Amino acid sequence: MDIEKEVERTIKDYGLMKKSDKIVVALSGGKDSTSILYILHKLGYNVHGLLIDLYLGDWSKTHNEKMTKFCSSIGVPLTIVDLKKELGQGICFIKAVLKKQKNLTGCTVCGITKRWVLNKWAKKLDADKLVTGHNLDDEAQNVLMNFMKGNILLGMNSSPATGDEEIEGFVQRVKPFFFVPESEILNYAKKNNFDILYDKCPCAFGTYRVETRGWMKELSDSDKKKIVQGFQKIIPRIRKENPREIFSCKHCGQPSRSEICNACKIFECLH
Ligand code: AMP
């Protein structure tokens, strides 16, 4: 598969971005976000890397160093956000507190925290779009996990262009790898000899997502595509039947489905 062509097609089909946009790419340091930064830069988009230092020991340190080198080698600016400066704590402490107080899983807490920090900084950087490296495997996992939890409504915003461009205070998140299988991105990163870490997050163990990822290895890439495309077909109907209000969070002002956003509910537990 030519994943550069696939990215161009998704951008065109879903109107994800324009050449005049400022595109902030959320960089974890892994193969997906590094590859999408590289491809968008190669296609001539105005990109800027954004990496959150989560304070996961040597793992974070290596990612920071490698991304600093990578971005400077291709001439892309990089902003590294220090989570301790943002929230006073590293991600491990935040996860441990939330596990104890609200029995929330690590990946949920980390996901909500990252989304909040990324939106805040994408706004600060004056971004038109915020790109993440989510791929077909991630999206297929979401569809199946939500289905097995008995709550497909959780996935009703799933799209290569998440959210609505017009929501005040929200930088639209876009996922150009939405239809690209993880295996193809891995081949691409290796073929291009990207000097990055290929390991999975050291904290992601024992969660429902990790378990799902395990048995989904049995599925072919074309099955994963059918799962994602099949769900995309029914989304318009689900959205129509379940309109949801958007509030501005009372604490931070970021868009939220309730009066106080999920991130602020988490941050309250840290005091
Ligand atoms: P993950 O939640 O680790 O599967 O990552 C999904 C996407 O979120 C990645 O492809 C990145 O675009 C973004 N992301 C993950 N971790 C970070 C981080 N530490 N800093 C910035 N963006 C991140």
Ligand code: ZN
């Ligand atoms: Zn908030």
